[in-house]
Amino acid sequence: MCVSVFLALLVFTAITVWVAGLDLGPLNTPVALGIAVTKGTLVVLFFMGVRWNTPLTKTVAISGFVWLLILFGITMGDYLTRGWLGVPGR
Amino acid sequence: MSTPTTTRHPKLQEHFYNMDQQLEASTLGMWVFLVTEVMFFGGLFMAYIVYRHMYPHAWVEASHELNWQLGGLNTMVLIVSSLTMALAVRAAMLSEKKQQVFYLLTTMALGTVFLVVKFFEYKAKFEHHLVPGPHFNPALEQGMQIFFSLYFMMTGIHAAHMVIGLGIMTYIVINAAKGTYNAEYYGPVEVAGLYWHFVDIVWIFLFPLLYLLGRHGA
Amino acid sequence: MSNEASVHEQSYLGAPHGLASWLLTKDHKRIAILYLISITIFFAVGGTFAAMIRAELVTPQGDLLSSDLYNKVFTLHGVIMIFFFLIPSIPATLGNFLLPIMIGAKDLAFPRINLLSWYIYVIGATVTLAAVFNGGVDTGWTFYTPYSSMSSNTSVTTAALGVFITGFSSILTGFNFIVTLHRMRAPGMTWFRLPLFVWAQYATSLVMILGTPVVAITVLLVAAERALHLGIFDPKIGGDPVLFQHLFWFYSHPAVYIMILPAMGVVSELVAAMSRKQIFGYSFVAFSSLAIAIIGFLVWGHHLFVSSQSIYAGLVFSIITMMVAVPSAVKTFNWTATMYKGAISWESPTFWIFGFMGLFLVGGLTGLFLGAMGLDIHLTDTYFVVAHFHYIMVGGGVMGFLGGLHFWWPKMTGKMYNETAGKIAAMLVFFGFNATFFPQFIVGYMGMPRRYHAYPPEFQFFNVLSSAGAVLLGIGYTMIVIYLIYSLIKGPKAPANPWGATGLEWKIPSPPITHNFSEMPVVTEEAYDYQHAPAPQRGVK
Known part of the structure; x- marks a missing residue:
């Protein structure tokens, strides 16, 4: 469980770096923030165990x-x- | 010490009725504390939003000056350290002493790597006259100095949290090596873990907001 | 009697002995006493500065204090009274002492952190006092930029750091209360059996943990701007000083509710006990505390009406400000309804709560004047504002604190104070207060601005009246300190329940034993069950 969440976090980091290289116009910030929120949520839910709390x-x-x-x-x-x-x- | 506490766990403080109550109080306490931390960083993010709204172009320009490769490396380092921290908490719950110590030391090593990388980034900023104040490069556009003020406040306070985190971890790892934590009593490891993960989350937001902002225009 | 179990059965004041046992104590009751002593000292210091202000304003010429010195005096009066007296006043003393007992716990959830919070308070206070002796501060307690960050050449950095540090003591208190309330309640102590004082403390704690960090980072930014040249609010490099005001008031407006909500909690207890009636509309009073805490977070922009804030934002802030009056009025009406047909006994705590209600009413209603955007343009930075917030913070906060102190003093110390002296002091403070601050409404409406040491001669009558009232106020406060200290030495021993009040704290001896309860209490009755309450143990006339 921990390891798959960890892999997901690495993948999202790669995606956010890759997406930042593209010009999405007004969507640049929402996409970057969306990925950051997803990553943060993963950490909160699984690493910090809120899911089971x-x-x-x-x-x-x-x-x-x-x-x-x-x-x-x-x-x-x-x-x-x-x-x-x-x-x-x- | 002739209190009638024959059945009480030695690590149970006297004002709690049982270990569950003690554990629940400490984790809830850490969560409430993290809420205050969210608000503490929140003031800085508020300033970030306002000035980015005022100086969108300067923000992109200033972001170019940051080294996103180093920022990305540090993101990876922190994510790995979060994983090892989570594994350390699990090892404590399973009463695995050796694993606990191993994972805690790995986490601390990664935290140190993060701070070393950060140090070299700061050093480069001094060399490029990007530190706000009288030596700030005057040729740069209006607003960029505010960006760098915020950059140093945000990453500086984040780094201070890392240093405090390393201090907490030192305490935890010494006790873990003594075999203090086990399936019945692992609250301090869990609470330290919550704090560490939170510091990681702050960086997860700082990385795209500070480093990746200007990349598509580069 | 040498084993530990019996030590815990003794009065918390007696065992163990010695200064070290107090300075290293983890007992919430002893920490409350440490806080009580420290805030009393700061009240005296802040009061001295107030006396200097009133002495200067007796004459229209600025003859007693230079304008520079006057700026420093009113700044320190504000900083000390707000951060070092009012904010910790009720939560850290009465709250610290009573909250665990009221919910049937042996202590707060984190006793060591509780002690830490007192030490942080002392360190913050020391740093701030260092600023006083190092040339003082002249920015006003609000530290507005760009004056504080760029122009002022006084010890702003030191004072800001002092406030920053003290903020953490308040955060730790709030955090401790919240965890304690969620995790430490005795069996049978459901949320709706909690005394309303506890509900008020809970709402206060929410404000403390959600607001204080924001002001902490804000004053840290000001300090960084002065010490490290990191410009966040600096207009020279494109910064916006109004952002400082937003961040500052995001905490500092709710901070007013940190001062008034606990006092409201005290009044709820006292109204029921002194009229020997079940409180009217328990759940309304409980939820109005939460409503005040939450709505209080949405109104900070009414301090920015004359800044360059958008007029549309001002409009919304003005409307939401009016909404805070609703839960406040709910409380006031419910207290009145509780007293209706109650058996009101004229003990000294009763005098304080009547004083509270009268002064809070005036303070609250004049708050509506100031919340109305148009009228506020006229009244901004006049003595009307000064009078308004003193009616809330002194008339509400301090009266509530003193009422609670008089009510629970027998429980905290095990001694009774002189009842007649208590009544005289309450009257002195009430009339002295009105004489001091009511003229300021008038003179403020006439246009006298705050924070000047000289003023036009036509305002002198009101200012002399105000200074004369301040003398009465000062005599009243001094009297309280004297007869309370006297009661410690010569006062008769207090019975367990002098007022015949309900609540767990009155079911244990006065003063309580170290562990509060010899065995875990089990709660089976609702709060304020005055039909089955014991009779007062000292004669009610």
């Missing part, structure tokens, strides 16, 4: 990322709408 541990593991998304989402809500009113500055 209690629902509480799963909730805790997810909550960190949910809170991160709140920080990112709301802050970018400011940066992305700054130009809308045409105020000088950003």
Whole structure:
């Protein structure tokens, strides 16, 4: 089990390096992040054993990322709408 | 020491009722701690997102200056170390003392390799005037200095976590060599493993975001 | 009596003896006392700075303190009161002491980490004090860039590192509480039998672990910008100082809830005990704590209305800010409903909670003024803001802390304090507080800005009133320290349950034994079962 997850991680690393060499236009970042998320999830589920752990541990593991998304989402809500009113500055 | 603890495991602390409660508390504790770590790195990733949004071109240019081969090598090194760490935890659960020590030492060796590679990368940045501050190459475009500030903060704090991880592993491997950990008591190995894997995950995100960003344009 | 089992049956205060046994203790109760002593010292230091501010503002001319010195004084008042008194106040003292007992555990899940958190606090405090003696800090407690990172030539780096270090003591406390609550509850102690104080501590701990790391990395970035020239917020190289404000307030707004939520938990306990009634709407009060903690994370942008933040983001922040009022109001209404037709006894803790409710109400409602984007443009950085957050943080947080301290003092020390002195001090603090801060609402609305040592003469009347109130406030606080210390020496011995209150902490002796319970408690009743509660052991008049 550990070894197959390990091989998958190596394969994904190779893919992410290979994909980075191609120009996918707006998809560059989503693809790179998608692969990173997949790799991270594999580590969390198998190496860190969340798959076999209690629902509480799963909730805790997810909550960190949910809170991160709140920080990112709301802050970018400011940066992305700054130009809308045409105020000088950003 | 005449407490009536004849049936208690010697490694069971007195405020816990049994070994299961102790193990569950320590793993949950580590997970809660890792949530704080996620938020700690999260502040840096927030800055990364904002400035990448502001300076998309400078970000690609700055990323060219990083050596993706070395970054890729370090990614591999960390993934292998995660595997050996997972195997060390399993060896502890199976009460295999020799395997534990072997896998823990391998993990530590790989961690050291990572830091050595990192050292040579940093050295190259100093030589190329890419360290922010008065000596930063003034010919470079606006925003690139912020990229390198973030690069050094992110990889620097990550490397600090690796150093702390190596310290924890030293403690664990000494105890493992004494035969402390076995099927009944392996909490510390598992908790150290969780921490190590987390540091690996941070790098899994740092690698594409910092090193691979500008590769298709190169 | 030399074996270990009997040592654990003795009072936690008595055995073992000696300074080393306190400084190396793993007992949550002793760590709570260590924290209590340290935060009292910092309250005195922060209070001294406050006294200097009020003395300067008696006259319109900046004659007592130079403007440079004044900047340093209000900065240190803020930094010390917030990071070294208010944030650890209830969680690290009352929470540390009571949380394991209330859930029927022998200790917190990680006793050594609990002690570590106190040492980290002491180290952080020492580093910050080093900054004070090394020229002080003049950025305001908010460390706003680019002033803090580029212009200020005071010890910002040292102070920022002090705050960074102290952050970890708060993280460790929160983390310990969460694991303890999930893993250490006694048999029968279900989530909905937990005292509401414990629910409030849980919500507080969530804020501590989710928010504190972000401010830690933010002040570390400021320190790195000054010490290592790593520019993240530096406008010269294209950085955005407003990003600092986002990251700073992502923690520092929820931090207000770190100060007020535990106080609300205290009030929930005291309201039920002092009116001898089951709390009205238990689950609403419990979930409103969680709601405040969660919604509190979505509103930080209301501190940025006059920065270059997008007006659309401001609009959303303004609306969500109004929503925080809902769970806060749920609590206030439920406390009122609990007291309705209750047998209210006029003990000194009652005085503190009435004080809390009045002051928190004013503070909360003026918060709505400031959350409204249009009005806030007028009120930003005036004394209105200063008055508002003192009503929340002192009127709410400190009143709640003192109420809890008076309620659980007999349990913590095994001694009764002088009841009349307690009532007089509560009245002094309540009236002194209002005299100090209510005039600041008016003078702030009239346009007096904060953080200046001189002001136009027409504002003098209000400022003199405010300084006079501060004298009363100071007398009240000093009185408390005196009669509480006196009670330790001369106070009568406290019975196990002086208030006739429910809860596991009142079923064990005062002060508790080292292991809290001689045998594992099994909980069979709901919280606040005041119909079956024992009668108070000291006469209720």
